[in-house]
Amino acid sequence: LEDSILARECRTSILNSIEDGYVCGTNWFDSEGKNELLEFLSGSENEKEAVSVILDNLDSGIHVRQDGQTFDLEHEVVRFEESSCHPLLVSLWEEYGMVVLEQMFNLDGEKADLIYKKQLQRKQGFGAFLRELGANLSTAKKLDLLPWKTNELPVPLNFADKLIRKAGDHGIASTVSMARKGNGLESAMGWAWLVVHDRTESDAWRFDSSSRDKGSDWVPALKMLWDSAEKILLKNQKDARGDYIVAMEKLAEISGAGKLSKP
Structure with missing residues (x-):
């Protein structure tokens, strides 16, 4: 038992000393391993795309804890204690939700702000939220094809x-x-x-x-x-x-x- 505790402590110490790349739970992916990280995460394709958008827009390293707290890090390392997309998106939506809406759905302005705030308050499952949003926007675009208003x-x-x-x-x-x-x-x-x-x-x-x-x-x-x-x-x-x-x-x-x- 003591050996297993020691091994775990050593692994944790090593992971905590990493200064670049992506750390998810007890797994590490190098700085070129974003796609491998996304494959490792559990969630829908839409959820993974949203996480990808956030990763591309980080200004510094970040640590997202299991309790939802987020911290900017000095080093260029991304630390996720969760391996599921939904809790990560819940934690990061307040800061990066508008970027996700703009880059995934080409939404901005008042319309984006309304959707952003609604999801911030509801915290609907992100898989369903992103899927329904995509479907609704697709329908809206099709309705715009009708010749007359x-x-x-x-x-x-x-x-x-x-x-x-x-x-x-x-x-x-x-x-x-x-x-x-x-x-x-x-x-x-x-x-x-x-x-x-x-x-x-x-x-x-x-x-x-x-x-x-x-x-x-x-x-x-x-x-x-x-x-x-x-x-x-x-x-x-x-x-x-x-x-x-x-x-x-x-x-x-x-x-x-x-x-x-x-x-």
Whole structure:
């Protein structure tokens, strides 16, 4: 027992004397061994990328203890007492979170600050946080590919646009309640939307006959619009943008919304 204690103390003493590279637990990686360190750490690829960003932006050596405390070190050595990415990121997020958001997701300004502060307070599992953030930003970028902004479209086309964006972000099921709650021409567009997606069962009573009649006339054009939107948002077919414009112009004509501004 004494021999094992002595060996452990000797190893600890040696590790504590190291002045460069990376020390993780009782393992040492030389100054060129960042990739080996990242492979050694447990965590998702996103978490490891975040740790990598932080390592690339250190101004000095650093010691991250198991209790989450961090200390700058005089020598160019990185010391992690934990070998799991999540507790490391929890400890380092306050100082390096904004850098991670900028370099991993190209986020800055108020939007980045809001996300940074929310994660600082919640301390959500970083694997899930980074994965969800990436997925949400990917969806947002795809929504930006739609030719018109919602506020650029007249009634009831703006309602169709809102339904399309919500479906692209959260799925068709999330739009059913929204489609039911429109008024006037929006109600007609809501009915057309439900018909396009075969969601009218038990819903007819929610719409007056005028809305159902108008909406039914708009179904072919709205279906064309959704088909092209689906290609853009869900199938990454950016060339479907032209089809989307044609379909929206057709829907504008048949719904009486008038001539649209150029997207």
